[in-house]
Amino acid sequence: MGPLLYVTLCSFRNRIRVRVRRLKEPRYLVGAIVGAAYLWLVLLRPRSSSQPGGASGGSAGVMAAIGRGRALIESFGAVALFGMAALAWLWPGQGRPALTFTRAEVQFLFPAPFTRRQLIRYKIVRSQVGVLMGGALMTLLFRPATASEGWMFFGGVAILMTIINLHVTGVSLRRESLGRHGSAGLARQWLPVAIVAGACLVLVGTVALDWRPLASSATGPALLEEIQRLLSTGPVAIVLWPFRLVARLPLSETPADFLQALPGALLMLGLNYLWVVQSDASFEEASAQAAEKAVHGRNRAPRPARRANGVLSTPFTLALDGPLETAILWKNLILVGRYVSLKTLMRFLPILVIFGLAAGRSDSTGLAGVFGGACLIAFIMAVIVGPQLARNDLRQDLANMAVLKAWPIRGATLVRGEVMAPAAILIAIAWCSALGGLFFATPLNINPSFLVAAILLSPGVILMQLLFQNAIAVLWPSWVVVSTRRARGIDVMGQRMIMMFSLLLVLVLAVLPAALAGGLLMGGLYWLTGALWIVGPAVVTAIVLFVEVLVTSEMVGRVFDRTDVNAVDAAET
Amino acid sequence: MISISHLTKTYGTLKAVDDFSLTIGAGEIVGLIGPNGAGKTSTLRCIVGIQAPSAGHISIDGHDIVKDPVDAKRRLAFMADDPQLFDYLTVTEHLRLTARIYQVLDYEARAKALIEELQLTGKENALPAELSRGMKQKVEIACGLLHDPPALLFDEPLTGLDPLGIRRMKATIVARGKAGGAVVVSSHLLHLVEEICTRVVIIDRGRKVADGTVAELSEQAQSGGSSLEHIFLKVTAPES
Numbered sequence: 001m002g003p004l005l006y007v008t009l010c011s012f013r014n015r016i017r018v019r020v021r022r023l024k025e026p027r028y029l030v031g032a033i034v035g036a037a038y039l040w041l042v043l044l045r046p047r048s049s050s051q052p053g054g055a056s057g058g059s060a061g062v063m064a065a066i067g068r069g070r071a072l073i074e075s076f077g078a079v080a081l082f083g084m085a086a087l088a089w090l091w092p093g094q095g096r097p098a099l100t101f102t103r104a105e106v107q108f109l110f111p112a113p114f115t116r117r118q119l120i121r122y123k124i125v126r127s128q129v130g131v132l133m134g135g136a137l138m139t140l141l142f143r144p145a146t147a148s149e150g151w152m153f154f155g156g157v158a159i160l161m162t163i164i165n166l167h168v169t170g171v172s173l174r175r176e177s178l179g180r181h182g183s184a185g186l187a188r189q190w191l192p193v194a195i196v197a198g199a200c201l202v203l204v205g206t207v208a209l210d211w212r213p214l215a216s217s218a219t220g221p222a223l224l225e226e227i228q229r230l231l232s233t234g235p236v237a238i239v240l241w242p243f244r245l246v247a248r249l250p251l252s253e254t255p256a257d258f259l260q261a262l263p264g265a266l267l268m269l270g271l272n273y274l275w276v277v278q279s280d281a282s283f284e285e286a287s288a289q290a291a292e293k294a295v296h297g298r299n300r301a302p303r304p305a306r307r308a309n310g311v312l313s314t315p316f317t318l319a320l321d322g323p324l325e326t327a328i329l330w331k332n333l334i335l336v337g338r339y340v341s342l343k344t345l346m347r348f349l350p351i352l353v354i355f356g357l358a359a360g361r362s363d364s365t366g367l368a369g370v371f372g373g374a375c376l377i378a379f380i381m382a383v384i385v386g387p388q389l390a391r392n393d394l395r396q397d398l399a400n401m402a403v404l405k406a407w408p409i410r411g412a413t414l415v416r417g418e419v420m421a422p423a424a425i426l427i428a429i430a431w432c433s434a435l436g437g438l439f440f441a442t443p444l445n446i447n448p449s450f451l452v453a454a455i456l457l458s459p460g461v462i463l464m465q466l467l468f469q470n471a472i473a474v475l476w477p478s479w480v481v482v483s484t485r486r487a488r489g490i491d492v493m494g495q496r497m498i499m500m501f502s503l504l505l506v507l508v509l510a511v512l513p514a515a516l517a518g519g520l521l522m523g524g525l526y527w528l529t530g531a532l533w534i535v536g537p538a539v540v541t542a543i544v545l546f547v548e549v550l551v552t553s554e555m556v557g558r559v560f561d562r563t564d565v566n567a568v569d570a571a572e573t
Numbered sequence: 574m575i576s577i578s579h580l581t582k583t584y585g586t587l588k589a590v591d592d593f594s595l596t597i598g599a600g601e602i603v604g605l606i607g608p609n610g611a612g613k614t615s616t617l618r619c620i621v622g623i624q625a626p627s628a629g630h631i632s633i634d635g636h637d638i639v640k641d642p643v644d645a646k647r648r649l650a651f652m653a654d655d656p657q658l659f660d661y662l663t664v665t666e667h668l669r670l671t672a673r674i675y676q677v678l679d680y681e682a683r684a685k686a687l688i689e690e691l692q693l694t695g696k697e698n699a700l701p702a703e704l705s706r707g708m709k710q711k712v713e714i715a716c717g718l719l720h721d722p723p724a725l726l727f728d729e730p731l732t733g734l735d736p737l738g739i740r741r742m743k744a745t746i747v748a749r750g751k752a753g754g755a756v757v758v759s760s761h762l763l764h765l766v767e768e769i770c771t772r773v774v775i776i777d778r779g780r781k782v783a784d785g786t787v788a789e790l791s792e793q794a795q796s797g798g799s800s801l802e803h804i805f806l807k808v809t810a811p812e813s
Contacts, residue, residue, distance in 0.1 A: 310698045318669055320678050327673040335661045403657045405623040407674050408646035561642070565623050566584065 004114070004122040012129055019489045027476065028491040035494030043140040070251050072224055075231040077247030078240040082199070084164060085243070088171040089196040099123050099169065101287045110284055117277050120173075124166065124276070131161045152258045156250025159265050163246055166272035173279040199239045206236045242268060312338065324409050328417025329424070332392045336425060352377055372440030379433035382426045383458050387465035390422035394470040394560075398477050401565045412557025415474075419466040419553075423459070426466075430458040453538035460545025464510050467549060468503055471556045474563050510552070514544035574599050574755030575620065575724050580629035582615045582779075589615040591779035593629070597757060599723070602750040604766030605759040606801075607776035608809050613759045614654070616776065617726050620757070621651040633724050647675065650717035654729035656709040658701040664688075664712050665697045668719060675720035687715040690745065692738065706733035714745070725749055726757045731765060743769050767801040777809045 022028045099120065101109070109119060135158040144150035174192070207214070210230055217223035230236060245264035252258035315333040318326070352374045397404060397418065404414060438451045518541030525533040575597040582590040590612040597603050607613050618624040620631055622638045622645065631638045636645035658667060665684070672680035688694055691711040701709055710733050717725065727746065731739050747769050750756045760766055766773060767787055775783035775790070783790050787801055794804045 312663055312666075312698060312700075314666070318673055320669075320672055320680055321676055322673075324674060327670055330673075331659065331662065331666075331670055334666065335659075338661050400657050400659060402618070402623050402653065406621050406646060406649070406651050408643045408649075409674065410643060562625065564625060565618070 003112075004109075004118060005125065007109075008122070008126055008129075011126075019491065023491065027495065031494035031498065032489075032491035033494065034498055035490035035492075038494065038497060039490065043137075043143075070253065071232075072228050074244060074247050074251055075228055075240070077251070078243035079203075079231065081160075081164070081243040081247055082203070082240060085167055085171075086196050086200055088168050089193055090200075099173070099283050099287050106284075106288045110288065116279075116283075120169075120277050120279065124169075124273070127165050128162065131158055131165060134161055148255055152252050152255065153250050156252060156258070156261075156265070159249055159269055160246055163265070163269050163272055166269070166276050170272060170276040170279070173276060173283065176283060202235045202239050206230055206234065324413050325417035325420055328414060329420040332396070332418065332421030333424070335392045335396065336421065348378075348381065351381070368440050372437055372446075375433045375436030375440060379430050379437060379454065379458070382430040382433060383461055386426040386429065387422065387462055387469055390426055390466075391469075392421050393418040393466060394473045398473055401477070401563075405563075405565060410557060411560035412554045415467070415470055415557045415560055416553045419463060419470055423463050423466055426462045427459050430462065431455055434458070447534070449534035453534050456535070456538045456542045457545065460514065460542050460549060461507075461511065463549045464545065464552065465503070465507060467552045467556055468506055468510075471552075471559065472499060472503070474556060474560045477563075510548060511545070514541045514548060517541060517544045574601075574634055575757070576630075576632045577616075577620065578630045580616065580619055580631060581627050582612070582619055582624065583627045588779050590619065590776075593776070593779065593781050595774060595781065595784070597724075597755040599753045599755055600750055601772055602746065602756040602758060602770045604770035604773045605757055605776060606761070606763065606766055606773065606805060611776045611809075612779040613776055614728060615779075617651065617728055617757065617759055620726060621649055622646055623651070647720075648722055649724050649726070650720070650722040651726045652710075652714050652717045652728065652730060654732055656706075656713040658709055658712060660701055663698050663700055664693060664704075664715075667712055667716055671716040671719050677720050680719070683719055683721075684715075687718055690741070691715050692741065707735060707738055710734060711738070714742070718745070718749070723753070724755045726759075728759045729761070730758065731760070731762060763801045763805060773801065775805060775808050783808050 023032055101123070109122070114122075135154050138157050139150055139154040142153060144153050207230070210226070214223065214226055214230075217226050231240060245261070246268050248261040249258065249265040252261055315330065315337055318330045394415065407414070409417075434451050434455045437446070437454075438448055518537040521540050522533055522537040525531070525536065575595075577593060577595045580590055580593040581588065593612070593616060595603070605613050605616065615624065619626045620633075620638065622642050625639065633645040634648045636648065638645045659670075662670065668684045668687075669680065671677070672684070677683060688697065691714060693708070693711055693715060696704065696708060699708075701712075704712065710730070714727075714730070725746075730742055730746065734742055743765070746756060746758060750769075750771070758766065758770060772786055773783070773790060774781060783793060783804070785793065787799070787804070790801075790804045790808075791799050794807045
């Protein structure tokens with residue numbers, strides 16, 4: 001056995017051992033039970049005949065659906081594969097190395113007497129573990145009716161994923177190689193890009209030329225039929241041919257179909273493999289740098305912009321005296337200012353647009369309705385989803401727990417300071433969104449009082465959720481992801497599910513007293529005046545919530561004071 | 574200044590520190606040495622309140638680290654062997670944050686002096702990712718010295734420093750001792766301990782096995798040699 005294969009097999013075996021061994025700890029055991037139960041429910045549970053695709057109803061749902069629309073799915077699959085390949089060429093990942101090595105791999109393997117080709121082969125073999133696991137999971141999810149159908153699907157998906165993997169690696173290596181050949185290399189880089197761009201033009205041009213018949217298709221099936229015709233004839237068929245060879249394999253209906261499709265897919269696999277292993281790209285430097293950055297947890301962070309004098313800007317100047325919470329707020333706001341780019345925020349734009357359009361259309365209120373709908377969605381996201389995403393608090397600081405514990409600060413003060421930055425950002429987003437909603441309230445037919453109430457209540461709800469998230473970070477630090485190296489496994493999946501449901505439950509319980517106080521006042525006012533008062537009870541609810549927030553911060557702070565830094569699992573930091 | 578009384582720290586069934594007592598007065602520089610896994614870092618972490626003692630008491634300038642942690646920590650500085658800096662704060666921002674936390678009102682003058690003393694000039698606006706390990710160590714030490722604490726704990730302070738940095742660091746530690754600070758230096762570099770420490774404590778398997786000046790330890794251990802290395806090897810030799 002070669003040393004590289006030995007490393008691969010030992011790493012795989014030891015990873016399984018570690019995961020099995022950690023089940024001795026109750027938190028992982030409980031997580032594993034919940035995770036396994038979830039997987040069983042989703043993937044393995046026999047379905048009743050009343051459900052679509054039930055076991056007793058013959059073939060399973062997804063595979064049966066594939067059977068009915070095999071040709072069309074094959075075409076769409078080929079288009080998707082073409083899209084992936086085109087994206088890899090036209091929009092390569094910025095600053096990402098062609099091959100990703102861990103720090104240990106860089107230290108042990110790069111100075112060792114291995115050829116570059118051996119290292120590339122090693123990475124390909126390592127990536128196969130993920131490919132096989134992914135293929136197995138997809139096969140379970142798609143529920144093939146027979147064993148042979150299962151094996152065909154698994155084999156097909158595994159080969160398809162391997163080809164994608166190889167092709168993306170090949171593109172990265174090719175780009176790196178050409179980039180190192182100076183201007184001549186950069187000039188040569190244009191040829192494959194031009195070919196891909198040409199292929200894209202063929203696809204887009206065909207759709208544009210055929211737009212009228214496509215748009216005039218009266219029914220869904222007619223539209224699909226027209227799309228299928230377009231994708232399987234003329235120049236588009238030629239462009240998609242190699243991708244169709246690959247997409248066809250997992251969709252095979254019979255073993256004969258599979259064997260017929262196999263040579264084509266294997267040909268694509270072989271060509272991609274040869275292309276990758278023959279690369280002369282010197283990937284070592286970029287991979288080593290990426291490994292170092294990954295260790296320090298900033299592999300995806302952009303470099304912050306500096307002023308002309310080299311100074312980095314800060315949200316405000318920190319005074320030398322004053323509440324200590326402000327110091328922590330300052331520190332965490334700097335993190336947001338330096339590492340959250342506009343690009344990150346733009347990821348949420350499609351969600352807002354889609355939901356905004358849906359809200360606008362459903363009410364037939366035009367553009368104002370669309371804006372109003374988008375504002376409301378942004379408000380809901382900021383209040384409900386935001387506290388889970390904005391992690392510039394203790395969750396981010398767990399890796400520096402020893403430093404925080406050495407500071408002469410009460411735990412409660414620290415906890416309050418830590419949640420202030422994400423709270424300030426989320427409250428600002430929520431309030432701006434609610435004000436936008438207030439502006440467009442008339443077309444959306446929403447009572448402005450409800451929006452005012454939402455503005456009043458949002459800080460308390462956001463703060464309470466942030467406190468719970470931070471409480472989990474303090475109570476069970478190893479359940480919180482504190483670095484870019486995410487822990488994996490069924491047990492970890494189960495832990496996250498438990499955490500999510502517990503958070504929801506605790507939030508409901510926490511908001512209940514405040515809601516009761518507000519509800520009682522609302523009921524009393526209604527009984528006295530006969531009118532439905534919204535804003536007054538919302539003020540009372542907000543005050544009770546704020547008191548609860550203060551009390552909770554004291555409680556979480558006490559837990560923080562007692563927390564041992566060793567509770568932060570070293571293996572997961 | 575630093576008083577440790579019957580400190581015990583256990584991790585599950587492992588007793589990392591076992592009934593450890595020590596008093597360090599003002600102006601003393603105590604070298605804490607011991608084999609790997611002897612309990613040095615656990616002891617230091619308990620002293621600064623990063624970890625809670627399983628048993629025993631620790632007080633800093635009369636303030637109990639468990640009962641009165643904020644006042645005790647205000648009088649402390651801990652320079653860990655692996656400098657932990659915030660990825661997104663520059664050198665100056667680290668110092669400013671520390672100044673606010675420890676309420677150092679004459680921050681500007683002190684920070685300037687420390688930046689010069691620790692050869693950080695020109696690196697004021699650098700992020701940790703742009704610094705070498707030695708530079709990060711210096712930033713951590715600058716933060717620790719900023720509030721001029723009466724009790725200082727250094728864990729392997731010379732790791733990653735260049736020869737000039739080592740000389741300056743030794744001078745810094747000695748200066749703090751001479752200025753009346755109670756200093757603890759944990760290190761495997763026995764020549765460093767021998768050179769700068771006024772007293773040496775040897776810890777082995779969680780227990781204090783020797784305490785005194787190098788001359789006293791040599792006498793106690795009857796080591797047959799006056800170097801700290803001889804004494805250390807004799808005192809920590811596995812029992813046959």
